[in-house]
Amino acid sequence: MPGVLRQSLAMLRGLLITGRYLFRRPVTTRYPEVKTKVEARFKGRHWLTLYGDSMERCVGCELCVIVCPSQAIYVKAAENTPERQVSKGERHAEQFQINMLRCIFCGFCEEACPTGAIILGRDYELSGYDRASLIYTKEMLTEPYPGASGRDPGREV
Amino acid sequence: MTAILVGAAARSAVMLLLMLTVCAYMTLLERRLIARFQLRHGPIRVGPWGLFQPLADAAKLIFKENFIPSRADVLVYWIAPAISMIAALFVYSVIPLGPEMTILGYTVPFYVADVNIGVLVVLGAASLGVYGIILGGWSANSKYALLGSLRSTAQVISYELTLGLAVVSVVLTAGSLSLVDIVNAQQRMWFIVSQPLGFVLFMIAAFAETNRAPFDLPEAEQELIAGFHTEYGGFKFAMFYVGEYIGIVTMSLLASTLFLGGWHGPFFPGPWWVAVKTFAFVFFFIWVRATLPRVRHDQLMALGWKVLVPLGLLNVVVTAVVVLLRGG
Numbered sequence: 001m002p003g004v005l006r007q008s009l010a011m012l013r014g015l016l017i018t019g020r021y022l023f024r025r026p027v028t029t030r031y032p033e034v035k036t037k038v039e040a041r042f043k044g045r046h047w048l049t050l051y052g053d054s055m056e057r058c059v060g061c062e063l064c065v066i067v068c069p070s071q072a073i074y075v076k077a078a079e080n081t082p083e084r085q086v087s088k089g090e091r092h093a094e095q096f097q098i099n100m101l102r103c104i105f106c107g108f109c110e111e112a113c114p115t116g117a118i119i120l121g122r123d124y125e126l127s128g129y130d131r132a133s134l135i136y137t138k139e140m141l142t143e144p145y146p147g148a149s150g151r152d153p154g155r156e157v
Numbered sequence: 158m159t160a161i162l163v164g165a166a167a168r169s170a171v172m173l174l175l176m177l178t179v180c181a182y183m184t185l186l187e188r189r190l191i192a193r194f195q196l197r198h199g200p201i202r203v204g205p206w207g208l209f210q211p212l213a214d215a216a217k218l219i220f221k222e223n224f225i226p227s228r229a230d231v232l233v234y235w236i237a238p239a240i241s242m243i244a245a246l247f248v249y250s251v252i253p254l255g256p257e258m259t260i261l262g263y264t265v266p267f268y269v270a271d272v273n274i275g276v277l278v279v280l281g282a283a284s285l286g287v288y289g290i291i292l293g294g295w296s297a298n299s300k301y302a303l304l305g306s307l308r309s310t311a312q313v314i315s316y317e318l319t320l321g322l323a324v325v326s327v328v329l330t331a332g333s334l335s336l337v338d339i340v341n342a343q344q345r346m347w348f349i350v351s352q353p354l355g356f357v358l359f360m361i362a363a364f365a366e367t368n369r370a371p372f373d374l375p376e377a378e379q380e381l382i383a384g385f386h387t388e389y390g391g392f393k394f395a396m397f398y399v400g401e402y403i404g405i406v407t408m409s410l411l412a413s414t415l416f417l418g419g420w421h422g423p424f425f426p427g428p429w430w431v432a433v434k435t436f437a438f439v440f441f442f443i444w445v446r447a448t449l450p451r452v453r454h455d456q457l458m459a460l461g462w463k464v465l466v467p468l469g470l471l472n473v474v475v476t477a478v479v480v481l482l483r484g485g
Contacts, residue, residue: 011449018194018448027196 047149057117059089064109072102221391233296238396241289255427297388305384322469340419409438
């Protein structure tokens, strides 16, 4: 009989515990209205960053293409000419595409990049209505102005 | 005669609408409360505070494909959910929501009928609901549904005994089978005071009777998918659910009627007290579901037959002796 009593008391204690939880704030957020702040090193949407003088960092070396485990990146390099100097190296990326459907956001491209051109940003809302719209082109990936991605334009790499 | 018929028809219509609304919003209440117990938000998108969620659910269920499993016993498959729901709703013909009150010069009783064997009608109709469960599980021709319905039936039948014994002790104390008379007998003292053991037995049996956690074995998802309504979809599924939720409201109403003095309470009118007491029990049902884990089937049966039934019998004998000695 004491066992029964003890178990009944345990049930009551359980009820009290859940009862306390009823008055706690929910840990989930009302997502579209309230957005959780992502961590500083979060790996989201890619940016092609610029130097402070609006020169492109990407030199078209295609190391990111080689390192990408899901083969999501396509780069077509072109020579820089004295009339048209796009980046600080010999070449620049004429086309730069990332297939967001293939990308696994591992960040290898960012680690491989010798000039720190490609970085993974904070944005994680990357849905679309068709496949074509999810192949991000160079125009979409390049920062609108130096530092728009949140990285310091004056950094080394 | 006509006036009586019209009055009864109007009251049953109001009662039906009320119960279906209550049942629909109980699903929302349960989902919101369970969510808050688990530190979630729950359904909050449809309407303010998710208030239109039951409407959206109903619309969705009505327009679902009318699916019948192959080799099902079609007629029985169709009838079973109806039995479940009708048996659950039928109980409300005798459960009082309040005393006779005068509204705009008319005397309006807050119950459909004051039957002199009201308690028996309630228990009988609740037992008929078992047919819905067993037929639903049988007709779908699926092993999970059949196993679930067998468990369900065994459980409901075993615990009906305890429920009945708890009710018998109340009936002995009140000296009447009419629910209105039972409530009136509690004018001075609620039966929870004179029948504490009966109340505990009734509550445990009510949880088992309504197939609710911690006795929700028929719906043990891990082993039986969904129990007897595994093969049901659309509005036939909804009817089973309406039956179950109405069962919870019925047990809450019965508990407040039999043990907490029904509509008796200070200051406020009777129906208000009935609503408050019933809501408290419904909340308790949900609270328990958020807390206690499911018991094993053998534990359930052992508890029912080895503990609750003997205790119930003891309670009835002691009550009978006391009533007799007081010259009742």
